[in-house]
Amino acid sequence: MPSDxxxxxxxxxxxxxxxxxxxxxxxxxxxxADRPYPEGDPLPLARLDTSDGLWTFFEFLPIEPHVTFHxxxxxxxxxxxxxxxxxxxxxxxxxxxxxxxxxxTLSRAVELGVETVLEDSSGNAGAAIATYAAxxxxxxxxxxxxxxxxxxLMAIQRAGARPVRVEGSRQDxxxxxxxxxxxxxxxxxxxAWNPAFYAGTMTFAFEVAAQREWTVPDAVVLPIGHxxxxxxxxxxxxxxxxxxxxxxxxxLLGAQAAGHAPxxxxxxxxxxxxSDAETDIADGIQIEAPARQDEILEAIEATDGDAIALGDDPxxxxxxxxxxxxxxxxxxxxxxxxxxxxYRDDGIIAPDADVVVALTGSGLKxx
Numbered sequence: 001m002p003s004d005x006x007x008x009x010x011x012x013x014x015x016x017x018x019x020x021x022x023x024x025x026x027x028x029x030x031x032x033a034d035r036p037y038p039e040g041d042p043l044p045l046a047r048l049d050t051s052d053g054l055w056t057f058f059e060f061l062p063i064e065p066h067v068t069f070h071x072x073x074x075x076x077x078x079x080x081x082x083x084x085x086x087x088x089x090x091x092x093x094x095x096x097x098x099x100x101x102x103x104x105t106l107s108r109a110v111e112l113g114v115e116t117v118l119e120d121s122s123g124n125a126g127a128a129i130a131t132y133a134a135x136x137x138x139x140x141x142x143x144x145x146x147x148x149x150x151x152x153l154m155a156i157q158r159a160g161a162r163p164v165r166v167e168g169s170r171q172d173x174x175x176x177x178x179x180x181x182x183x184x185x186x187x188x189x190x191x192a193w194n195p196a197f198y199a200g201t202m203t204f205a206f207e208v209a210a211q212r213e214w215t216v217p218d219a220v221v222l223p224i225g226h227x228x229x230x231x232x233x234x235x236x237x238x239x240x241x242x243x244x245x246x247x248x249x250x251x252l253l254g255a256q257a258a259g260h261a262p263x264x265x266x267x268x269x270x271x272x273x274x275s276d277a278e279t280d281i282a283d284g285i286q287i288e289a290p291a292r293q294d295e296i297l298e299a300i301e302a303t304d305g306d307a308i309a310l311g312d313d314p315x316x317x318x319x320x321x322x323x324x325x326x327x328x329x330x331x332x333x334x335x336x337x338x339x340x341x342x343y344r345d346d347g348i349i350a351p352d353a354d355v356v357v358a359l360t361g362s363g364l365k366x367x
Contacts (some may be wrong), residue, residue, distance in 0.1 A: 002111040005030040005195065007017040018112045022032025022188035026068055029292055030105075031195050034062040037243040045210050054203040060239060061199050068103045069093045076211040076356070081325055084340060084355040085217070087208060089229075089293040090329055091253060092233045094128045094155065095362035100204065102128035102199030103325055105189050108151060108196035115139060116186035121178035122284055123152030123309035124361055125191040125228075130161035133189075143177035145170060149283075151365050171288055178259040180219040192291035202239065208356055209240055214241075216250045218353040223335045223345065223360060224254040224263055224307060225285030229294040233358075234299035250356075252299055253348070255339030257282035257332075261309035262289060263296055266300060266301060279312045284332035284361065306348055314338040328363040338358070 002016035009028035013241045014020050024030055037058040040046075050056050054072025056063040065172035075088045090099035106129070108116055116139040119129040126142040133140035144153065148165070155162045157252035164180075166173045174192075181188040191197045211214055216237060233252060239245045256264055258279045290296060300307060319331055336357050343349040 002033040002108065003032045006023045006033040007031075008118045011159065016112060018114050018187060020112070020192055020252040022171055022178075022190065023037040029147055029187070029195070029295075032062040036062055037239055038061060039243070040213055040243055042210070044213060048210060054103070054200065054207065054333050057203055057206045058159060060202070060206065061104065061109050063106055063196060063199055064111060065103070067106040067132050067201050069099075069135070070237050071103055072100045073207055075209065079325070079357075082337060082340065082357070083351070084357050086327065087204070087356055087358050088327075089204070089358050089360045092335065094131050095365050096124040096126045096128065097201070097204070097358065098191060099132070100232070101125075101191050101200040101228060102132040104200035105129065105191075105194055105196040106132040106138070107203035108194075109138060109187060109189060110136055113185070114187040115142065115188050115197045117189040119143070119179050119191065119194055120174045121191070122286070124284060125363070126161075126163070127155035127159070129189050129191075130156045130159040133161060134159040136171050139186070140189075141180065143173050144182070145173055147215045149366065151367055156281065169288070170286055171304070179320065184307050190291075191342040192281040197228060197230050198235060202236030203232075204229060204358070205236025205240065206231045207239070209246055213229055217356045218250055219251040219253055219349055221253045221333050221336045221357045222342045223282075223285050223332065223358070224256050224290070224296065225287040227263070227292060228252075229298055229358060229360065230254055231292060231295055231299060249303050252303045253339065253343055254296070254300065254305065255335040256307060256309045257285050257335065258311040260288060261307075262287070262293060263307045264301075266297055266310045267300070269305060279310070279315065281312045281315050282310075282335050284331045285331070285335065306343070308339055309341065310335055314342065322359075324364070327359060329359050330361040330363050330366050333359050333361045
């Protein structure tokens with residue numbers, strides 16, 4: 001049976017059904033009522049059957065694997081020139097980490113008997129939801145900015161989904177999609193609001209720990225738009241701690257685009273002085289009002305983390321350096337490696353710290 005949803009703010013429980021609300025009546029984001037995790041010691045990576053990809057960790061997930069390409073277990077590779085390890089999240093079927101959430105979200109949709117899913121996206125999440133909806137045989141309407149990149153638009157269309165172009169800001173796209181959801185046009189497969197999406201992104205943490213023989217790094221550097229990977233990582237590492245599999249949390253360090261840095265603004269400390277500048281290169285994280293901003297701030301506080309905003313110049317420099325090093329990623333992806341350098345320069349990350357950086361999107365999406 002599909003897991004019910006509950007509201008951590010007011011305690012209301014919602015029975016699992018196709019018409020379940022996309023958020024609580026009190027306005028808060030919903031979570032799964034069930035929070036499973038396995039007991040006992042995990043197997044070492046050499047003995048772990050990873051052929052099911054991220055679904056290897058099914059015991060942690062309140063969803064059955066109905067829609068999957070066996071995605072996940074992306075490589076964790078040394079990057080000596082950066083004095084870090086890179087988690088290659090851009091080698092998923094649709095070229096971004098958003099497939100982590102798409103497999104769990106569409107699997108949840110199948111469990112509920114949903115017929116049509118709706119999503120709003122600047123491109124990557126839309127392509128992922130469209131692709132996994134096609135795999136599931138479901139209809140999908142993807143709300144996108146009017147100036148969405150052609151490569152991402154084609155990925156949506158060729159999967160048989162219907163792109164709905166919306167003029168205006170990224171928030172205008174979200175608002176239009178929510179209006180359609182509330183009008184009864186479909187189930188909200190939102191990467192920002194739907195708890196099923198975060199069930200998928202938290203497998204990032206499980207994989208990192210497993211690939212390091214069940215240890216965690218000193219710090220993990222991640223981009224923050226809506227914070228789906230950032231929060232997923234936090235939830236995953238916290239769950240590993242609660243299960244007694246690891247005994248510490250990495251510092252979670254965020255990277256935002258200058259001019260679109262609400263988390264940096266909320267922290268009230270911008271050592272680089274760039275949060276009010278304007279950048280266009282990192283279009284994938286230009287989010288003005290993250291749906292789960294309070295949770296992101298709580299994750300930063302709980303892990304002694306931080307967030308900084310970066311302008312075009314350091315992002316472009318990092319992008320060129322990544323490409324020359326063989327990491328063919330999209331521009332938004334370069335925000336986290338650029339932030340790694342700034343965190344080191346600012347003394348927030350020690351020179352000898354053990355750091356993992358997520359590379360989130362493929363450069364093939366920019367062609």
